[in-house]
Every structure is written in C-alpha cells, then in structure tokens.
Amino acid sequence: MSDTVINQQTEAENYKRFMKKIESGEKIEADDWMPDDYRYTLIKLISMHGISEIMGALPEKEWVPRAPSIKRKLGIMAKVQDEMGHGQLLLRVTEDLMKPTGKTREDIMQDLFSGRLKFHNVFHMEAPTWGDAGLIGWLVDGAAIISQTNMLHASYGPYARALKRICAEEVFHAQHGEAIIMALAEGTEAQKTMVQEAVNRWWESLLMFFGPADASTTGSSKQDTTIKYKIRSKTNEDLRQDFFSKYIPRVKSLGLTIPDETMYFDKEQGLWVYRQPDWSKFKDIIRNKGPKSQERLQLRIHSHSINAWVRDALSQ
Amino acid sequence: MKKIDFPPEESMYRTALVELLYQLADDDFILAYRGSEWLGLAPHIEEDVAFSSINQDMMGHAAMFYQLLEDLGEGDVDDLSHSRKTNERKNGVLLERVNGPGHYLGKHEFDWAYTVVRHYFYTQFKKVRMDSLKTSSYQPLADVAVKVRMEIYYHLLHWKTWFLQLMQSNSDSRGRMEKAVQRVWDDVDSLLCYGPNGDDIVKAGLIEAEDKLLQRWKHFLTPVFEAVHLSIPEKLKPAAASGREGVHTKDLEEALAVLSEVYYMDTTASW
Numbered sequence: 001m002s003d004t005v006i007n008q009q010t011e012a013e014n015y016k017r018f019m020k021k022i023e024s025g026e027k028i029e030a031d032d033w034m035p036d037d038y039r040y041t042l043i044k045l046i047s048m049h050g051i052s053e054i055m056g057a058l059p060e061k062e063w064v065p066r067a068p069s070i071k072r073k074l075g076i077m078a079k080v081q082d083e084m085g086h087g088q089l090l091l092r093v094t095e096d097l098m099k100p101t102g103k104t105r106e107d108i109m110q111d112l113f114s115g116r117l118k119f120h121n122v123f124h125m126e127a128p129t130w131g132d133a134g135l136i137g138w139l140v141d142g143a144a145i146i147s148q149t150n151m152l153h154a155s156y157g158p159y160a161r162a163l164k165r166i167c168a169e170e171v172f173h174a175q176h177g178e179a180i181i182m183a184l185a186e187g188t189e190a191q192k193t194m195v196q197e198a199v200n201r202w203w204e205s206l207l208m209f210f211g212p213a214d215a216s217t218t219g220s221s222k223q224d225t226t227i228k229y230k231i232r233s234k235t236n237e238d239l240r241q242d243f244f245s246k247y248i249p250r251v252k253s254l255g256l257t258i259p260d261e262t263m264y265f266d267k268e269q270g271l272w273v274y275r276q277p278d279w280s281k282f283k284d285i286i287r288n289k290g291p292k293s294q295e296r297l298q299l300r301i302h303s304h305s306i307n308a309w310v311r312d313a314l315s316q
Numbered sequence: 317m318k319k320i321d322f323p324p325e326e327s328m329y330r331t332a333l334v335e336l337l338y339q340l341a342d343d344d345f346i347l348a349y350r351g352s353e354w355l356g357l358a359p360h361i362e363e364d365v366a367f368s369s370i371n372q373d374m375m376g377h378a379a380m381f382y383q384l385l386e387d388l389g390e391g392d393v394d395d396l397s398h399s400r401k402t403n404e405r406k407n408g409v410l411l412e413r414v415n416g417p418g419h420y421l422g423k424h425e426f427d428w429a430y431t432v433v434r435h436y437f438y439t440q441f442k443k444v445r446m447d448s449l450k451t452s453s454y455q456p457l458a459d460v461a462v463k464v465r466m467e468i469y470y471h472l473l474h475w476k477t478w479f480l481q482l483m484q485s486n487s488d489s490r491g492r493m494e495k496a497v498q499r500v501w502d503d504v505d506s507l508l509c510y511g512p513n514g515d516d517i518v519k520a521g522l523i524e525a526e527d528k529l530l531q532r533w534k535h536f537l538t539p540v541f542e543a544v545h546l547s548i549p550e551k552l553k554p555a556a557a558s559g560r561e562g563v564h565t566k567d568l569e570e571a572l573a574v575l576s577e578v579y580y581m582d583t584t585a586s587w
Contacts, residue, residue: 057356062421064352068578068587069394070379073352074372080355081368088361130578130587180587188585302423303357310359310428313482313489 022230027157030096041225042156043097050090051112052120057083058296059123063133075176079137082169089166093158113301115288122205124290131184131191131198137177139202139247143209145170146243155230185254192255199251200259207277208285210243211236244272319455323388332516333454334388335406336523339511339560340445341381342407345397346568347438348374349575350411351431353420359428366474370435373467380460387456398579402562402569406511409559410434410503412568429492432482433500436475437537441507443468444532445523453521476540483544497546505552508533511560 014033021028028034057080064080067073091105098104111117122140127133148167154160184195211223213236226232234242251258263274284290288297323330351371358364382393390396405412415431418424446468449461482489508530510517518525534548541548557563578587 054356054361061356063578064355065349065420065574066577068398068581070375070382070397071394072587073575074375074379077352077355077368077372077375081365081372084356084361084364084368088365091361130581183586187587188582190582191585299357299421303426306425307357307359307428309488309492310482313485316485316489 022155025153026155027160028155029157030099037225038156038229039097039100041222041229042159042231043094043101045222045226045231046090046097046159047094047108047111048118048120050087050094051108051117052123053083053087053090055112055119055296055300056123057087058299059125059127059292060133060136062127063130066130067133068130072180075179076133076137079173079176082173086162086166086169089162090159093162096158109304113297113304118286118288121208121282121285121290122202123296124285124288124293125202125205126291128201129194129198130180131194132201134177134180134184134195135198135202137173138181139177139199139206139251140209141170141173141177142247143206143243145174146246147210147239150234150239151232153230154232159231182254185256195254196256199256203259204277204281206243207240207274208279208282210240212279212282213237241272244274248272318453319458320453321455323454328516329520330388332513332520333457333522334385334390335511335513336517337381337385337388337457338406339408341378341385341396342405343378343411343438343442343507344374344381345378346405346407346571347411347435348372348378349571350413350415351435353415354426354431357420357424357426370471370474373471377460377464377467380463384456384460394579395583398576399583402564402572404562405559405564405568405572406562407559407564407568408503408506408509409555409557409565409568410500410506411438412559412564412571413503414567414571427492427496429482429489429496430499432475432478433493433496435471436479437500437504438507439468439471439475440536441529441533443472444529444536447532448524448529449522452523457522479540480544483546494546501549502553503555506555506558506560508552509555509558509560511558 015035018028018034018038028038060076060080060083064073064076067076091108094108095105098107108117112119122136122143127136145167148163148170152160152163152167154163181195184191223232223235227235248258248263260275263272265271266273285293288294320329323333348371351367351374354364355368355371356364358367378397379393382396385391385396386393411434413430413434416425416427418426420426443465446461446465450458450465452458452461479493483493484490509526510523514526517523523529530552537548559568
C-alpha cells in the first residue's frame with residue numbers, strides 16, 4: 001500500500017473515532033485529533049464570539065463615564081470589564097485552536113480591522129441614550145444567555161468551560177440591565193419615553209441577533225455544521241422563540257410595548273408569529289455597513305495603533 | 317490624641333475634617349473617572365481587565381469618603397460626586413488632567429506613559445496618606461483607611477511593575493516615560509498639599525504634616541528611581557494652583573460636564 005492510501009485510511013479511522021467520541025458526549029481537548037472542518041468551524045465561531053465581546057464593550061463604554069450615579073458607574077464599569085474579560089478568555093481558546101496554523105492574536109485583530117473577521121450585528125448599532133445602555137444589558141445580554149446556553153454542552157471542552165463562566169456572568173449583566181430599565185420604566189414620563197424608544201430602536205436588532213432561520217436568507221449558514229459536530233443543539237429559530245417566550249412577558253409587565261403590532265403567540269403551533277426583520281439590512285450590517293460599524297472599527301484600530309509602542313516595549 | 321467619633325457642629329475640627337474628606341473623595345473620584353475613559357482602549361486586553369478593577373476600587377474608595385461626608389450632613393453621595401461645581405472641587409490638579417488630547421469616543425491621543433506615571437506617583441502617595449490616616453483622630457476615617465490600604469497594595473504593585481518595565485525597555489518607551497515623568501513632576505505639588513486649611517487639618521490630628529508625608533513618599537520612590545537611573549528633584553515645582561483651594565483647569569470642567577450629563581437630565585429622578 002502506498003503512503004497516501006495508508007494516510008487516507010488513518011484519516012477515515014480518526015474521523016470515525018472522533019465522531020463516536022462526540023456522539024457519546026465526550027469532550028474534545030485542544031491537543032486531541034480533530035478534523036480540519038471542525039477546527040476551522042470552531043476558529044470561526046469562537047474568534048467571532050471573542051471579538052464580538054471586545055467590540056461589544058464599545059457601545060456601552062460610551063456610557064461608562066456618564067452613568068448617572070456612583071452605583072451605576074461602578075455597575076456599568078464592572079459589566080464592560082466582564083465583556084473584555086470574556087473576549088480575553090475566548091481569544092485564548094481561539095489562540096490554542098490556531099496554533100497549528102501558525103496564527104496569533106495579532107492576526108485576529110488584523111482580520112477584524114480588514115473586515116475579514118465579522119463581529120455581531122448588535123454591536124454595529126447606535127446607543128444614543130442611557131436607556132440604550134440599560135437595554136443592552138437587559139435584552140442583548142439576555143439574548144446572549146439564550147444563545148450561549150445552547151452551547152454549554154459543546155463538544156469542544158475549552159469552549160464549553162469558557163461558556164460556563166461567561167453565562168454565569170451574563171446573568172449578572174442581565175440583572176444589571178434590568179435594574180436600570182426598571183428604574184426608568186417606573187420613573188418620570190421622560191424616563192419612560194427614553195426606555196420605550198430604546199426598545200423600539202433595538203427590536204429589529206434583537207430579532208436579527210439569533211441569525212436567519214436558514215441559509216436561504218444570507219446564502220450561507222454554519223448552523224448545520226455546528227449541530228452535526230455537537231457544538232450547539234438548537235437552531236437559530238428555536239433560540240429566537242425561546243427569547244420571545246422568556247422576554248415578551250417581562251417587557252410587557254413593565255408597561256412597555258413591543259413595536260410589532262402583528263405579533264402573537266399561536267397556541268396550536270406553539271410558536272410566536274412575528275414580522276420578519278429586513279434581512280438585507282442584516283447582511284449589510286455584518287459586512288460592516290451598519291450605522292456605527294465604521295466608527296467603532298476606527299476607534300478600535302486607532303487605540304490599537306496608538307498603543308503599539310507599549311506592546312513593542314513589553315516584547316523587548 | 318483623643319479619638320473622635322462625632323465632631324461637634326460648627327467647630328474648627330469639623331471644618332478641617334470636611335475639608336480633608338473632600339480632598340480624599342475628589343482625588344479618587346476624578347482619577348477613577350479618568351481611568352474609566354480608558355476602558356476598552358487599553359494597550360492590551362489583559363490590561364483592560366486589570367485596570368478596570370483598579371478603577372472600580374478607586375471609585376469605591378471615593379464612595380466611602382463621600383459617605384463620610386454624607387454622614388456629617390454634607391449631602392447625598394451622588395449629589396456630592398455629581399453636582400458640585402468646578403470651584404467647589406478639592407482634588408489635586410494633577411489628577412484632573414486629560415489622559416491625552418481628544419475625546420474617549422473619537423480620535424484621541426491617550427498617553428499610556430503619562431497614565432502609568434501619574435497612577436504610580438498617585439498610588440504611592442495614597443499609600444503614604446492611608447498609612448498616616450490609620451491613626452487619624454477621626455475614628456470613622458481611620459476605619460476607612462484600613463480598608464483602602466488592603467487594596468492599594470495590589471494597585472501599587474501593578475503600577476510599579478508597569479513603571480519599571482516601560483522605563484527599562486527600548487529607547488522609544490524610555491523617552492515617552494521620561495517626558496511623562498517630567499509632566500507629572502510639574503503638577504505633583506498639587507497632590508502633596510492640604511490647601512488653605514492645611515494647618516488646621518494637621519492640628520486636629522486628622523493626618524500628619526505635609527512635610528512628613530512628602531519625605532516618606534520620596535523615600536519609597538527612591539529605590540525605584542535608582543533602579544532606572546533617574547533622580548528625584550530636591551525641591552518640587554510649586555503648583556500655580558493646587559486644586560485644593562477650588563481653582564482648576566478647563567480639563568476638570570469638561571470632565572464634570574460629561575460625568576454628570578445623565579444625572580443633570582433630572583436631578584430629582586431615580587436612575
């Protein structure tokens with residue numbers, strides 16, 4: 001037998017063993033054999049997740065110095081710090097996965113800057129008021145809890161363990177956001193208006209948060225691959241429905257209105273029926289053509305470049 | 317000196333105490349604010365996380381000092397921190413200076429060397445100050461000082477490490493650090509003075525004399541400066557306005573406008 005044939009056989013056996021392992025619920029670790037497809041799917045997923053945490057610090061960061069009391073200042077500082085911490089944790093997981101490819105964190109940053117690496121749609125949006133700062137904590141982090149809980153049992157051990165810690169912290173974030181929103185919703189007329197406007201502004205982004213239901217919308221979707229490899233269990237639409245079931249009653253109980261008068265719960269199907277967001281807008285947003293995409297990217301690029309001397313100095 | 321738990325109304329002691337508490341609270345509050353402007357923009361992600369913990373600690377310390385003022389009937393903690401005008405603020409001018417030109421949301425030139433030097437100098441001073449406050453005649457203040465000291469240990473370790481690393485690295489880094497040290501020396505006198513009521517503050521046994529603290533501060537800086545072959549000036553340049561008497565720069569005025577923007581939308585509302 002030639003070497004190529006032997007290699008193909010081993011490859012096939014490795015793959016079989018790998019699939020058997022993940023199907024029996026065992027975890028894959030950084031140094032274990034894994035198919036390239038699995039490795040690259042993870043790199044894409046986790047680097048996007050990590051960089052989204054880091055870009056996600058920016059919209060709320062706008063409100064850190066402006067928070068209206070010492071307690072709120074401390075709360076939002078700690079919250080944004082956590083996001084940076086999640087980014088760090090996830091980039092470390094990605095760095096290990098990238099090791100065989102010879103790439104480093106600097107490559108991840110450069111991919112972000114060049115637009116090759118996307119960040120999450122919600123972090124391209126404007127956060128013009130203190131109400132938005134609260135809403136991001138409450139509903140965006142609330143949505144994040146739902147999508148990340150879906151991967152808590154991911155077959156890749158380092159990611160599953162990182163998510164466990166991240167999810168625990170996201171619960172605090174959602175409570176932090178909810179506390180801000182409750183103060184506003186129970187406050188003056190101006191404060192109530194501020195929070196309702198934030199809900200209106202973020203509704204479409206929240207629908208988009210979980211991604212399109214299938215590949216027909218954007219031309220590609222990794223959800224089938226990630227389900228096959230037991231990285232996640234539910235589909236985008238399942239997650240969106242879970243989000244509705246959890247949060248719509250809460251939003252309404254604060255006297256707020258959902259900006260979709262067509263929405264209702266269809267008891268027979270057991271599903272929320274809602275108006276689809278404009279998915280062509282979603283495509284634009286994730287291609288860095290959202291309202292704040294360029295400004296936030298520029299801020300990230302700028303701060304990276306003016307501090308390059310510090311990183312150089314440390315590497316001496 | 318006799319320990320005091322409740323200063324008598326309208327006494328010289330009370331006036332001196334209130335004055336010192338404002339200095340302590342405003343110092344930590346404004347520098348924690350400057351630190352918070354860096355959030356998300358630090359030289360690397362690990363530093364972003366660490367620096368933010370320090371800023372949270374410092375703002376927490378400010379809150380404890382404002383609380384002591386609230387307990388003395390000076391007003392609510394949030395009003396004291398958010399609504400006092402520029403000329404009512406008592407922080408040292410060094411601490412209000414911008415991190416660098418530009419706004420934290422736009423094309424800024426935040427200077428990490430300046431940040432490291434300022435924080436190192438201030439934290440070392442804060443350590444000396446808290447050491448002295450531990451035996452303050454005002455017992456509630458001495459109690460707070462004990463708590464604050466525990467956290468400063470880590471802050472000081474952090475900034476000293478940065479200071480030494482950047483000083484001992486390449487020539488670009490060294491040049492930036494030396495420039496930053498010079499700028500901080502120019503303002504540092506503002507930190508080390510107790511303002512117009514200084515004599516009363518010391519007489520009341522609230523804290524030891526300025527000179528003593530200055531000597532102790534220099535004593536701690538000396539081995540670090542020797543390690544990087546820099547000398548400590550014999551005499552500090554007197555600050556044109558220290559800040560302790562309520563005279564400040566435009567930097568502080570702008571910072572106050574930002575930090576109280578939401579607060580001022582409705583000062584009677586609950587946020």
